[in-house]
Amino acid sequence: MSIRVGIVGTGFGATVHAPILARHPAYDLLAIASQRPGRASAVASTFQIPHAYDDWKQMLEQAPIDLVVFATRPADHKLMTLGALSYGVHVLCEKPPALNLVEARAMEQAAKLSECVTAMNFEWRYLPERKAIKRVLNEGTLGKILHVSWSEAWQIWGRIQEFEPGWDSEAEQGGGMLGAIGSHIIDALCHWLGEVSTVKGITMNQVPTRKTADDSFSFIGIFENGTTFSVSCTVASIGCLPRIEIFGTEGTLRISGHQLLIATTCAPDFVPVSVEETMDVSDFPKDIQGYVHAQWHLYSDLAKSIAGETVDNLPSLTDAVYVQAIMDSIRS
Numbered sequence: 001m002s003i004r005v006g007i008v009g010t011g012f013g014a015t016v017h018a019p020i021l022a023r024h025p026a027y028d029l030l031a032i033a034s035q036r037p038g039r040a041s042a043v044a045s046t047f048q049i050p051h052a053y054d055d056w057k058q059m060l061e062q063a064p065i066d067l068v069v070f071a072t073r074p075a076d077h078k079l080m081t082l083g084a085l086s087y088g089v090h091v092l093c094e095k096p097p098a099l100n101l102v103e104a105r106a107m108e109q110a111a112k113l114s115e116c117v118t119a120m121n122f123e124w125r126y127l128p129e130r131k132a133i134k135r136v137l138n139e140g141t142l143g144k145i146l147h148v149s150w151s152e153a154w155q156i157w158g159r160i161q162e163f164e165p166g167w168d169s170e171a172e173q174g175g176g177m178l179g180a181i182g183s184h185i186i187d188a189l190c191h192w193l194g195e196v197s198t199v200k201g202i203t204m205n206q207v208p209t210r211k212t213a214d215d216s217f218s219f220i221g222i223f224e225n226g227t228t229f230s231v232s233c234t235v236a237s238i239g240c241l242p243r244i245e246i247f248g249t250e251g252t253l254r255i256s257g258h259q260l261l262i263a264t265t266c267a268p269d270f271v272p273v274s275v276e277e278t279m280d281v282s283d284f285p286k287d288i289q290g291y292v293h294a295q296w297h298l299y300s301d302l303a304k305s306i307a308g309e310t311v312d313n314l315p316s317l318t319d320a321v322y323v324q325a326i327m328d329s330i331r332s
Contacts, residue, residue: 002025003066003303004027004030004064004065004067005066005068005069006063006068006069007033008069009069009070010032010034010036010039010043011071012094013069014032014046014047016071016291019288020291020295021069021299022047026299030050030064030065033053034054057083060084060089061087067092068092070091070094073173074097074099074173074174075099075173075174080093081107081111081118084116085111090117090118090302091116091117092118092119093320094121095120095122095180095187095320095323096179096180097120097317098174098324100324104317104321104324108317108318111316117305117306118316119314119317120315120317120319121315122183122315123294124184124294125187125313126294126295127258128278129260132260132273132276133192133246133255134192136253136262136273141251141264142246142247143249143251144248145246146247147227147228148193148227148228148244148245148246148247149245150185150230150242150243151243152233152243153235153236153238154235154239155237155239157206157207157237160215170212177213177214177235178327182231182330183323185233186322186327189223189231190319190322191319193223193225193227193229194225195223195224196224197221198222199219199329199330200220201217202330206235217233218231218232221326241256241257241258242256250265250266252270260272279296298314301313
């Protein structure tokens with residue numbers, strides 16, 4: 001039996017979640033809500049969604065849904081998650097988790113007291129190359145991990161100065177690149193290597209005239225197992241693909257964009273690491289094709305979890321608390 005799902009949010013919710021959920025065999029996309037009057041009806045018409053609401057609470061009260069996807073600003077996440085759980089509805093919440101650690105912990109506590117499945121949409125865990133990194137680390141091929149270096153440059157310098165500012169440009173609403181991109185990076189690091197014991201960092205606002213939220217950040221830290229890490233992410237006029245290097249006592253793992261390479265003390269020349277093949281996404285709109293594989297597989301794991309299966313890879317609200325704690329430390 002399909003899982004009946006509703007979406008709150010007609011930005012990312014409409015452009016990414018709706019078209020993928022509409023095709024996923026585990027789900028029946030039944031309802032959508034927006035806080036902008038009339039917007040939900042327009043999206044519902046596009047995707048043939050039966051129910052549209054201008055009030056998310058009304059959707060929870062009236063729509064016969066099993067799961068709700070909250071694709072809204074972080075300032076809404078705590079209230080909405082607690083509301084959905086009070087109705088006995090499973091939750092998939094967009095990142096970043098919340099405005100602060102207090103709110104994230106409140107969400108986690110409510111989830112623990114509920115019988116509902118709750119998950120955080122750290123979908124990049126499901127990228128084939130990142131799953132392969134987790135596999136290599138678990139196999140111990142690199143020996144003891146000494147250090148992780150991660151750098152990204154986003155080609156949005158010009159666009160930031162031109163776009164109409166929204167909640168994602170407002171720090172008080174939970175906007176900024178640390179939440180948008182840094183939360184994914186932090187989740188990946190913790191998913192691969194465990195909890196962090198110490199972290200220090202800075203956030204920067206390179207285009208202050210258009211926003212109050214950060215557009216660049218850097219941080220360093222130490223995992224509880226002693227591994228160190230350094231991360232930098234900046235806006236740029238010309239960007240570059242993410243570069244991740246993981247150094248161990250027996251080898252080095254390197255990722256540039258989507259290519260994963262490994263060299264070891266026994267075989268010091270870098271060679272490709274096998275990764276799973278990405279699904280065919282050619283039938284999806286071009287501007288969301290980069291999301292489809294990871295999001296589809298997260299939805300699949302979420303459906304299994306709702307069905308009562310144990311799923312190790314699905315990001316939980318406990319994972320979200322770890323991420324929020326680190327973001328708060330970086331901002332402090």
